[in-house]
Amino acid sequence: MQSWLMGYNVSMKAVLFGTGWRAMFYVRIARALPKLLEIVSVCTRKEERAEFMRKEGLAAYTDPEKALAVPHDITLAVSGKEGFYPLMCRLKERSEFVLTETSFLPLSDKELDDLSGMKGAVAEQYRFTPLYASAIAAMDMIGEVDQLYLSGLHNHHAASIARTVLGLGSRMPDEIRTLDFPSSIRKTGSKEGMIVNGTAEDYTRKLRLLRFGEKLFIQDFSTNQYHSYFYGRSFEIRGRDGIINEREVRCLGPDGYPCILPFAFHRDWTTGNGSLTLSHATLGERTVFVNPFYPAELNDDEIAIADIIRRIDAGEAYPGIISGIEDARLGRLL
Secondary structure, three states: OOOOOOOOOOOOEEEEOOOOOHHHHHHHHHHOOOOOOOEEEEEEEOOHHHHHHHOOOOOEEEEEEHOOOOOOOEEEEEOOOOOOHHHHHHHOOOOOEEOOOOOOOOOOOHHHHHOOOOOOOOOOHHHHHHHHHHHHOHHHHHEEEEEEEEEEEOOHHHHHHHHHHHOOOOOOOOOOEEEEEEEEEEEEEOOOOEEOOOOOOOOEEEEEEEEEEEEEEEEEEEEEHHOOOOOOEEEEEEEEEEEEOOOEEEOOOOOOEEEEEEEEEEEEOOOOOOOEEEEEEOOOEEEEEOOOOOOOOHHHHHHHHHHHHHHHHHOOOOOOOHHHHHHHHHOOOO
């Protein structure tokens, strides 16, 4: 398999605002794909975080103007909710091209309108991850799609997938039904990792049914979903001629008989004792996803983020700022 990076000699130079765990996605991408991305400076509010980044080999500042004075092509906004709107306004005034990791969800309608015309993109990467990208690539096999059930993503992330799968554009729902159901389940994980023999924890299952004319979006999310080994990530895309879920496509074969085609995600060992890296995904005999950065050691989220950067650099379609704003407007309802 030929990597897109073979023969590619110019990297996109970036100023990174933020030093949290999300910011480290971009540091790892830059290290794994130096021909795609180079972080030329970092800006953080706290000197101790700047010192930490300097120990990582990066030029780091607490003064935004010093960070932005380094010649660059793109600015990465990964600084979190605090100070996000003033930062974006400053970058807009400078006519910076911004790739923002931070969500627009907390902003007011006026603030969203203020930022709607700025240059840039949003790192709304889930549609570019191998799982969702493979499902979206297979949608032509199930005819016209009118329903989506989604369990695994919240707010603007779920809205982004719904808008993509159902082709909603900027539409808002004609009808909404909601149910918040309190329950409890054994605790199996946290941000720090797996929990063994955990106690029961309370949570709320949030169900949202949104109707957009003849299309239906069902959002099913639990408040502890990201940190439980029980839930997993599941979805169901229903079309006239079949159904797609996270495991398979159920559709009609060439002979008209119903058939089940499983997704296969092919992961290969890189050199030595390296990690297991995805190369491509197949559906029966059909390839539905190719990792353009193989054999670089990237996880699925990093593959998707790197692909957004590649799209920006190559002049291909990418989720723009207005797309992130529309995700936020719909995501508020979830």
